[in-house]
Amino acid sequence: MAHASEGRGQEFRLPDLGEGLTEAEIVRWLVEVGDVVAVDQPVVEVETAKAMVEVPCPYGGVVTARFGEEGTELPVGAPLVTVALGTGEDAAAPAAGTEAAASAGGESRAAESTGAASTGGESRIAEPVAASAEAAGSGNVLVGYGTSEAPARRRRVRPDRRAATGAAARTNGRVRVAGPAGGQAEGSVDGPVPVISPLVRRLARQNDLDLRELTGSGPDGLILRADVEYALRASAAQGGRAADHEARTGRAPVTAPTSPASAATPGAPRSGTARTPLKGVRGAVADKLSRSRREIPDATCWVDADATGLMRARTAMNASGGQKISLVALLARICTAALARFPELNATVDTEAREIVRFDDVHLGFAAQTDRGLVVPVVRDAHARDAEGLTAEFARLTEAAHEGRLTPGELTGSTFTLNNYGVFGVDGSTPIINHPEAAMLGVGRIVAKPWVHEGELAVRQVVQLSLTFDHRVCDGGTAGGFLRYVADCVEQPAVLLRTL
The missing domain is CATH 4.10.320.10 (E3-binding domain)
Incomplete structure (x- = not known):
């Protein structure tokens, strides 16, 4: 339902939030009808399949209409607010047309780049933005996300x-x-x-x-x-x-x-069945995993490793005082060292150019399970951080993930992913690659098991490591070499120190 007051102004629509996101849910309105807003002032907080985002309005003036109640899901291009451009009497001057906008309610409407909008099943072309409107707006949609100015010319039919x-x-x-x-x-x-x-x-x-x-x-x-x-x-x-x-x-x-509309649909729901919309985070995860399976010829290799040495090293590091070092930070440090030796796996495949693109920097993604679903925050420049720096960044991103405060920039751009599924109490897995990366390292739980150590049977802390890799970027020898190096560092942390 739209809340409106009389007046004519510039309609601001839900912008493209990047990374293929096509819809967002209104979480909280930050302005009321009648409020005066400045250029680039956030007007609404929305939740996408990736993060909570405050959306700034590129126009300054008086809010004359709001579209959608809190909890409403809108597609990209649907109206958010109408702003009477300018301030004072000019901004608040009433004009015809706003009531029609309000009667549209919370209907989801999407606009093409030509400016076309659809209302009540009829098509219309948006009027060209006046020179004064262009001067009042910044052209920004999400500050800092690389948006561009609105098109200067629009075709009128x-x-x-x-x-x-x-x-x-x-x-x-x-x-x-x-x-x-x-x-x-x-x-x-x-x-x-x-x-x-x-x-x-x-x-x-x-x-x-x-x-x-x-x-x-x-x-x-x-x-x-x-x-x-x-x-x-x-x-x-x-x-x-x-x-x-x-x-x-x-x-x-x-x-x-x-077609989706003509495909056979199930009959009346059976008792005891339930249907859950595949949308939001769950829908985004489903799309990405399906694309990974569809496009990437992946293969998995795995190895059991004696993690007793790694656990003892971590205990000794934390006993010396100072910041406590997390296990995932040590595993991340091992990952970045392994990628320095096997850079083929810090890459992606450009299918259009038929090229393998290898990255110099390691932006390490890690899987984090939250109440909203699985997300993959990214530790930027992980190769340049020490164990303490990695620990602090993992903690910050994990907290933000659980509170839903991760920005799109903190959820995109990873070049390699570390998946510690051992926290779920399982020993092994064959992880699906985080598209469009080339590999993912999986780590199972560390558990006491019988193990032959120095020629004798002993109880040791054993972990299973798995590597799923894109077979287009390398062969099994490279993947096996990477995984073996990781296992050697887990078993003998001194190996990592010798290669730094």
């Missing part, structure tokens, strides 16, 4: 041109326009096919997928990333079935097109 363009028909949430030759041209009279972000359009283009053939499941037929990924999976599955059918019968099968 007049009613007479709209009628002359061609007959438009809306079918199942899609808009089709008759082209010059009577065919179907992508887009409507108001712009291209509505998609939630340029990343979705790029994904479709890379896979030769015609967006005009999709039925968007978003508001007003908006095509979401899930719609494109569903179509790609359906196409791949259909291709596999067709090949199998043709191999068995010698004839190509006749199939009907499928």
